[in-house]
Amino acid sequence: MSTVTKAVDLLNFFSAERAEIRLADFQRLTGRDKTTTYRHLSALESTGLLEQDATTRAYRIGPAVLRFSHIREVTVPRRAGVRMVLPGLAEVTGETAHASILQGNTLVTLADHASARHSARVVLDNAVLPFHATASGMAVLAFADDKLKQHAFEQAEAFTDQTVVDPTQLEALLHRVRTTGFSEVESSFEKGVLGIAVPLFDSSLKVAGSVAVASVASRVDDALVKLIKRELVTAARSISTSWGGTIPTQLESVWSSHSF
Amino acid sequence: MSTVTKAVDLLNFFSAERAEIRLADFQRLTGRDKTTTYRHLSALESTGLLEQDATTRAYRIGPAVLRFSHIREVTVPRRAGVRMVLPGLAEVTGETAHASILQGNTLVTLADHASARHSARVVLDNAVLPFHATASGMAVLAFADDKLKQHAFEQAEAFTDQTVVDPTQLEALLHRVRTTGFSEVESSFEKGVLGIAVPLFDSSLKVAGSVAVASVASRVDDALVKLIKRELVTAARSISTSWGGTIPTQLESVWSSHSF
């Protein structure tokens, strides 16, 4: 572990609940030597990454991060965070990975990637995704506000004979998504396709999109479902982080309580 | 200079116009050894402060800064106050509104907003603002302590043939800012751009930044200048209040004595 890493890692002890930390606290938190920690903190302060209260001597996150986050916000598109994980998600599962972003009242495709492992693969060619009939849509809806849910229920139309359009039934499905942590939809938009999706979050701390794996239902077994879910969780964390968000603690705990 | 400082300082080469930098670029920019820089970058990447494009190998500001800036906003809300007024300021005036924050010895961009009214508009893409050549910088300098003023004068370089760099002349301009209550700078940093700025204050009761309107000089008339000044005063009061500060009474009285 390099000196740089050790120093910068000190920043990770800050949180919204713990915005100020003193040297003695850091010493206890890290278990590292007092002098060493002191100098790490001093170095970080000189860069503006940390700021020290002149009277209490307590440290807090410095103003430099504002500048950097401004740069990232205006220059790094949402797609960049998705592109870093989507190919991997597709290749590891051998299926088609897909990411979508919530734009106003519609859920639109941001990027997708199909694995070349099988000759039969799911080809997604819909720019706009119907909420009620897709795994991605339901993943978003399960964590969206009532207004969007209302809007989606009103728009609900049947695409196959298995599409659920009844609000009461949809509500029950959404509840299932929240309790299991995953949105699973089969043959509801397109016959023979099983979609599994999880929601994505951005810096507004609200749901901002979803990442999904669409697979050919006939070849899916329990082991593959478990693999997909594991990979989706990792992908969701990574993309959300890239977007400046975090997975809500409640959802995280749901995921960790279900072994998969 | 510690290893930590050297590494973190690499982040300062990023800006809105230069969002991606490669190892070879850093090598040229810093003049430091290639291997050393490589490891600094690797260390920063492992902390999330940087992110590397998998294909181009170029580095960009990483997602960790988003998390930290969110934490900072919770403790020291600076952007929130600015975002409340900046869009309005831009739309009412039809020009580009800009807010900056004083960070140690440098004045950095906090946020900006360009009105869509005219096709020709001022695009601000400088993260760090030179004090002597910008309206924002002079607004801050007029109310800053001598140490900062000294530092700014020493750094003064000419950007256009209209840039003032002579300390005596700059001092006279600062005096003008204090007596009129506004910092007006034309074509000093960029040709054809007229900037009007006022200082911002925080809970330390010292100058903490500035808010400005940058306009295309050719279309500015007296009525627009008056409108911009009126709006700037309102914006400065609002932002300063949200930062826990107030406009010094002397400046307030200067503003009220000039009809605009």
Next chain:
DNA sequence: TTTTGTGTTTCATATAATGAAACATGATTG
């Protein structure tokens, strides 16, 4: 006053950072 908990400085030592060189890998070019 003494004690306890802070943050800061000093100094010898050990460790980790450094840079030249070599290597690997694509791009460009002749």
Next chain:
DNA sequence: CAATCATGTTTCATTATATGAAACACAAAA
């Protein structure tokens, strides 16, 4: 198509710098 160039990465000896024990300074409790 080979040769050259530009780039990123690894190796290894050397040197610089990070480290931690101790001592110091200072404030707030006891």
